[in-house]
Amino acid sequence: MIADDIGVFLSIARSLGRAAIMVDVATCGEDYPGLASRYVHRVHALPPYLTTPEAWVEALIALVRKEAYRLIIPSSDSSLDLLAVAAARMEGEGEDIAAFAIASPAVRQAFSSKAATRALAEAQGVAICPGRTTTADPAAGAAFDDMALPLIIKPSAPYLIGGREAKASVRMIKDRAALVPTLAEMAGREIVVEEFFDGEGVGLSVLAEEGAIRLAWQHRRLAQSSATGRSSRRVGEPPSPVLQRDVERLCRATRLTGVAMFEFRQNRRSGAHVLLEVNPRFWGSLPLALAAGADFPLMLWRLWTGQGAAADPGSFDYRIRKSSLLAEVDRLSEEGGGVAGALRKGGGTALLLLKALFRPAQFDGWTRDDPAPHRVETARIIGRLKEAILRRLRYIWS
Structure with a gap:
């Protein structure tokens, strides 16, 4: 299995492990809290896929050949794309790729591109937001003046193999003045621009x-x-x-x-x-x-x-x-500025961590038969917040 997120790969490991299926994890980030799971048998380190995708693919192919795994499961867009590259290479060399649990090329083509998904949905009579597909160009901001705010700007393919800027996030534009800078950040990428749907x-x-x-x-x-x-x-x-x-x-x-x-x-x-x-x-x-x-x-x-x-x-x-404990911490960090915002943020985060400590069943990382990943995640978040508080106090005292 390819690790990428505590909520995804950890759930896969727990599901298969409870069925007495041995689970190995391949990752280029060895500090995931989920790796503390009792259901993770072995962890294999791979090269960083963002900066060295070719080395990642070669290392994975070597690992698959050595271990003869029955199934390799991706847990993110990036691992799905790279697994598809590895599978295509092995298939081209006449090797069996039945162990790769990835969708067919037709499915990936239809669903891994938001532009292609919109086209398929329209053809099948499935409702989509009013919008259009184009190439991001900061000089073409006026082309969207006929569309109602807020606008949602999505990279058609959120992950591109190679480079530290491979990942591009979805943006919401509430002010047309923000449109040109956003288009500049995504310049050259295929994007989908949609009107916001309230729901x-x-x-x-x-x-x-x-x-x-x-x-x-x-x-x-x-x-x-x-x-x-x-x-x-x-x-x-x-x-x-x-x-x-x-x-x-x-x-x-x-x-x-x-x-x-x-x-x-x-x-x-x-x-x-x-x-x-x-x-x-x-x-x-x-x-x-x-x-x-x-x-x-x-x-x-x-x-x-x-x-x-x-x-x-x-x-x-x-x-x-x-x-998701980490996503909830991120959500609370979005609270407004000023004293009132800081109080809401601090109080909300403290309450969240108390829940994580004393009511852990609410969180993705905890299960009764495998509590270690949640404990590791909670401890790391508390440590990170302590460091942030200390940095702030040192700044005030200096």
């Missing part, structure tokens, strides 16, 4: 086989780290028939085999919704699904290793809520 973030996650959905799970965002950031608190809910209908159309159109998360915004008052993007890999809210009984990693293992995907169990615990 709540909803993710419908599936495991499919040849386009037929075998397992479906839905979560709703309760909070997020920033206006365009990742979710920090979530709750599960029964899949919406309307959203699942749209997802079924896209799965059938691409003949999806594997997992994917379809992200929507939905307005509860009007019932209207739009598709925002599709991630053809595991997703950040996976700990919530796993805690509620939707065991996507184990079903993916069975599907990819030839055991066949079991039928959807259909009975999940929708009362569970989960939070």
